[in-house]
Amino acid sequence: xxxxxxxxxxxxxxxxxxxxxxxxxxxxxxxxxxxxxxxxxxxxxxxxxxxxxxxxxxxxxxxxxxxxxxxxxxxxxxxxxxxxxxxxxxxxxxxxxxxxxxxxxxxxxxxxxxxxxxxxxxxxxxxxxxxxxxxxxxxxxxxxxxxxxxxxxxxxxxxxxxxxxxxxxxxxxxxxxxxxxxxxxxxxxxxxxxxxxxxxxxxxxxxxxxxxxxxxxxxxxxxxxxxxxxxxxxxxxxxxxxxxxxxxxxxxxxxxxxxxxxxxxxxxxxxxxxxx
Amino acid sequence: xxxxxxxxxxxxxxxxxxxxxxxxxxxxxxxxxxxxxxxxxxxxxxxxxxxxxxxxxxxxxxxxxxxxxxxxxxxxxxxxxxxxxxxxxxxxxxxxxxxxxxxxxxxxxxxxxxxxxxxxxxxxxxxxxxxxxxxxxxxxxxxxxxxxxxxxxxxxxxxxxxxxxxxxxxxxxxxxxxxxxxxxxxxxxxxxxxxxxxxxxxxxxxxxxxxxxxxxxxxxxxxxxxxxxxxxxxxxxxxxxxxxxxxxxxxxxxxxxxxxxxxxxxxxxxxxxxxx
Numbered sequence: 424x425x426x427x428x429x430x431x432x433x434x435x436x437x438x439x440x441x442x443x444x445x446x447x448x449x450x451x452x453x454x455x456x457x458x459x460x461x462x463x464x465x466x467x468x469x470x471x472x473x474x475x476x477x478x479x480x481x482x483x484x485x486x487x488x489x490x491x492x493x494x495x496x497x498x499x500x501x502x503x504x505x506x507x508x509x510x511x512x513x514x515x516x517x518x519x520x521x522x523x524x525x526x527x528x529x530x531x532x533x534x535x536x537x538x539x540x541x542x543x544x545x546x547x548x549x550x551x552x553x554x555x556x557x558x559x560x561x562x563x564x565x566x567x568x569x570x571x572x573x574x575x576x577x578x579x580x581x582x583x584x585x586x587x588x589x590x591x592x593x594x595x596x597x598x599x600x601x602x603x604x605x606x607x608x609x610x611x612x613x614x615x616x617x618x619x620x621x622x623x624x625x626x627x628x629x630x631x632x633x634x635x636x637x638x639x640x641x642x643x644x645x646x647x648x649x650x651x652x653x654x655x656x657x658x659x660x661x662x663x664x665x666x667x668x669x670x671x672x673x674x675x676x677x678x679x680x681x682x683x684x685x686x687x688x689x690x691x692x693x694x695x696x697x698x699x
Numbered sequence: 700x701x702x703x704x705x706x707x708x709x710x711x712x713x714x715x716x717x718x719x720x721x722x723x724x725x726x727x728x729x730x731x732x733x734x735x736x737x738x739x740x741x742x743x744x745x746x747x748x749x750x751x752x753x754x755x756x757x758x759x760x761x762x763x764x765x766x767x768x769x770x771x772x773x774x775x776x777x778x779x780x781x782x783x784x785x786x787x788x789x790x791x792x793x794x795x796x797x798x799x800x801x802x803x804x805x806x807x808x809x810x811x812x813x814x815x816x817x818x819x820x821x822x823x824x825x826x827x828x829x830x831x832x833x834x835x836x837x838x839x840x841x842x843x844x845x846x847x848x849x850x851x852x853x854x855x856x857x858x859x860x861x862x863x864x865x866x867x868x869x870x871x872x873x874x875x876x877x878x879x880x881x882x883x884x885x886x887x888x889x890x891x892x893x894x895x896x897x898x899x900x901x902x903x904x905x906x907x908x909x910x911x912x913x914x915x916x917x918x919x920x921x922x923x924x925x926x927x928x929x930x931x932x933x934x935x936x937x938x939x940x941x942x943x944x945x946x947x948x949x950x951x952x953x954x955x956x957x958x959x960x961x962x963x964x965x966x967x968x969x970x971x972x973x974x975x
Contacts, residue, residue: 429831433831434836434840435831435836435839435840435843437839437843438836438839439831442831485797492793494788494789494793495793513770514770514842515839517765517768517771518765518835518839520797521761521765521796521800521829521835522830522831522835522836524797524800524801525800525827525830525833526826526830526831527826528804528822528823528826529823529827529830532820532822532826539815539816539819540815542819543808543815543819543822544808546804546807546808547804547805547809549804550801550802550803550804550805550808551805553797554798554805555705555709555714555715555798555801555802557801559714559794559797559798559801560710560711560714560798562794563711563791563794564711566790567711
């Protein structure tokens with residue numbers, strides 16, 4: 424990321440500083456690691472997937488920056504530091520988000536050693552996972568249903584779009600660049616959907632019972648914002664059970680993969696065992 | 700645009716309504732017309748350029764939506780109607796902008812009948828023109844220099860990035876899809892740079908002496924926001940002279956093109972003669 428982001432010495436300095444402030448923080452890097460691991464799992468050259476992996480992290484970072492803005496969740500902290508609009512101002516945060524979005528596609532388009540047809544598919548998968556059929560659509564649903572009595576189906580739909588779509592795309596993109604066969608791609612799709620579900624349920628649970636220090640943000644923010652979450656609809660125990668089932672389903676989806684898929688298997692377990 | 704934008708019957712309705720509210724208004728459509736005209740000028744099939752032309756209009760619309768937000772220019776009106784955050788709210792406006800950005804790349808990636816290598820180049824040109832080396836970079840410079848004493852070079856740089864880059868990209872993309880030769884592409888680059896310059900100077904002048912009714916927004920907003928403009932640095936007459944020179948240079952850049960470039964020639968003259 425450090426190498427692929429514009430330098431702070433490039434004009435205008437402030438926007439590049441702001442982009443780096445958010446993109447180079449202490450995030451888990453789940454999405455880029457999924458991309459690289461999926462590429463490795465199907466026998467691809469991991470190096471070729473690096474720009475696309477970073478592109479997905481740029482998209483994720485842009486969504487967090489915009490999500491934290493006063494007109495959205497109005498969060499003052501992110502990963503233990505002031506959120507970008509608190510560290511700079513709202514206008515810079517808005518534009519840094521937009522710039523990271525644009526940079527994501529630049530990184531993909533400038534990738535060396537990968538076929539143009541594959542790179543175009545990568546652009547397509549990522550743009551679909553970001554728009555109203557993915558992340559943005561999920562954020563809108565999430566907002567519309569804030570404070571409402573929601574069903575399990577509605578929470579599933581919000582999570583599938585808001586976080587699931589980009590996590591699944593991270594896996595699919597790794598498969599595309601790694602040259603996955605059709606059957607491998609089906610397996611990665613199954614893995615990606617389940618890992619996305621498990622991740623978001625674990626996130627909901629951590630927001631209720633996690634350690635504020637380790638999370639780097641206050642717990643209970645979902646309750647404060649009256650967000651629709653798995654625990655709020657079916658309770659913590661049942662949520663944890665569904666998350667574990669999803670992890671098992673993710674690992675089972677890639678059971679025919681050899682030991683090069685071990686990183687994907689480790690990530691699946693990490694997703695529900697993590698503390699932040 | 701109407702056909703390529705998501706339907707309001709698609710869930711979540713509100714975001715698709717908001718995207719259509721801004722994208723289907725009474726804009727001039729300068730950028731998509733430039734794309735189609737540049738494609739025609741080099742003998743390409745205009746139909747093949749339609750998705751990319753609409754993609755560029757989506758990018759332009761997203762930039763206007765974010766530009767109008769309270770943390771940016773805080774403009775309540777756009778083209779004679781309430782700006783999007785006034786018609787809906789800030790969160791929907793923010794997300795509708797993001798969604799139009801994502802849709803732009805979806806439209807390009809889904810284009811039929813154009814080579815994947817060409818479509819990838821289109822993605823690259825558009826993402827470069829949008830990020831910190833283009834539109835976003837120009838907006839940041841514009842903000843940083845608000846209220847400052849600026850030089851002509853600084854105004855040139857703001858305009859080149861903020862509006863020039865995407866207008867030039869509109870022309871270049873039409874050339875790419877139309878299969879322009881290297882020499883045709885050089886000519887289109889020259890045309891695009893000059894037309895972008897002329898357009899922005901004309902915009903600055905209209906903001907000073909235009910007809911509020913025809914513009915659909917209050918005149919004098921650049922002065923209100925203490926924006927760096929050509930007339931504020933070198934006066935109206937000298938600004939008008941430079942705009943006319945740029946139009947002549949644009950037309951001269953494509954002098955070797957046949958009558959299929961007449962639409963580009965008409966647009967060049969329209970850019971400085973328009974009243975809105």
